[in-house]
Amino acid sequence: MKDLTINSTPQKQYRPGTSLVITAIASTVALSVGFYMALIYAPEEALQGGAQRIFYLHVPALWVGALAFLVVFISSLGYLFSRNTIWDIIARSSAEMGVIFLTLGIVAGAIWARPIWGIWYSFDPRGTTTLVLWLTYVSYIMLRSIVGSGPRTSRLSAFLGIVGFINVPLVFMATRWWRTLHPAPTIVTSDSESGMPQEMFLAFLVCLGAFTIFYAFLMIYRVQLEQIVERVQTARSTLGLF
């Protein structure tokens, strides 16, 4: 990436900036500390045993997934109001990150749920909402890849980014009421969050922070890469090379 930047564009913004370097180092350190704390420092849970340690991966991954889609929502609004392509670049980069982290979170949750709940997946409000969020943004990426690039794609996906995000609380409400009005087998809820020892909570917080920094690093990297791609495309079309 460095070579390309220096050769093709003398502009400052395309060098791997200090923000990228800082977040790269910070996320490496934070993730190492986080995994150490999750696997060694945090005490073993009395009832669930080792399976509980998935919690340190599962919750931060889903948190980052949700955060990524908040970013898609905000930058979709930003794009529609300003029509500046940087917002569109942020939105599409964040949607990709969101899908990756949500997938990680859902898979980790399923691996945990099998020994603890006895089922792989539960269609409770949280489970369903997460799955719908995942589906919405997978379709967001599909829309982008099918329609191709250009301002029309940016507009359409901004609309989808907004509608998809607004839909999330509706899904949550509807599934919650669905369960309360239609009695269904109740699911054993985990009490790990309520009576959590301090070491566990600390390990959890470190993992949460580490994942957030890692997301920031990936986003900066991805946005810079997309900017280079856009520049190359513009240069090609001005030179008549397609």
Next chain:
Amino acid sequence: MKKRAFGKDLPGLIQQTWLLLKKDALVELRSKESIPLMIVFCIVSLVIFNFTFDLRTSNVTLLAPGILWVSFIFSGLLGLGRSFTRETERETLAGIRLAPVDPAAIYLSKMLACFFSVTILQLLLTFLMVVFFDVNLAKPFVAVALPLGSLGFAAIGTPFAAMTMNTRAREALLPVLLLPVLLPLVLAVVSSTALAMDNVEWNEISLWIHFLIGYDVLFLTISFLGFQIIVEE
């Protein structure tokens, strides 16, 4: 059509919507392709549901609300896709845009056209449910839930159909994009239909009816405002 300013004047908007709606009705009456297609698809799916669920449950009536709405949504998606495909195939949408017509009028006319055609579908579907599954759907709250469900479907379905109209694989893309957004609506209409069939009191069903009204108002507003972004050139 008279040339009109690209304004947001209400009488102009109503007139344009009315003219476009008449045009859609006329095209449908002459071609007879969209509504008959939905109806036949709907009958086929009801027959399939009747057989596939028959094996595992002794009483298919219990599954009636689900069957009703799944058939409705899938048949409706078929008609929804057609409504804009027809415009792009004959490049009429570009003509309408050049007329010039307010995009808001295009949205309203398409949404109402969709609402009317799915209402026809729904009346027939309700009749078929009675014939095939012997369920009693003549309940006051069913009559409230069904139009609210159709309106929500038309409200949010229309901009999504417009989004996919010029794309490759649009027939597959439309349901993939739309179904996650329709999920809360489906849950609400299936619940309220089921509760209405069980003759519950108003206070038990009111939560879902209010949810449906809220969903319809929310997505009518968002689609009305967002439609301009979608059809913009």
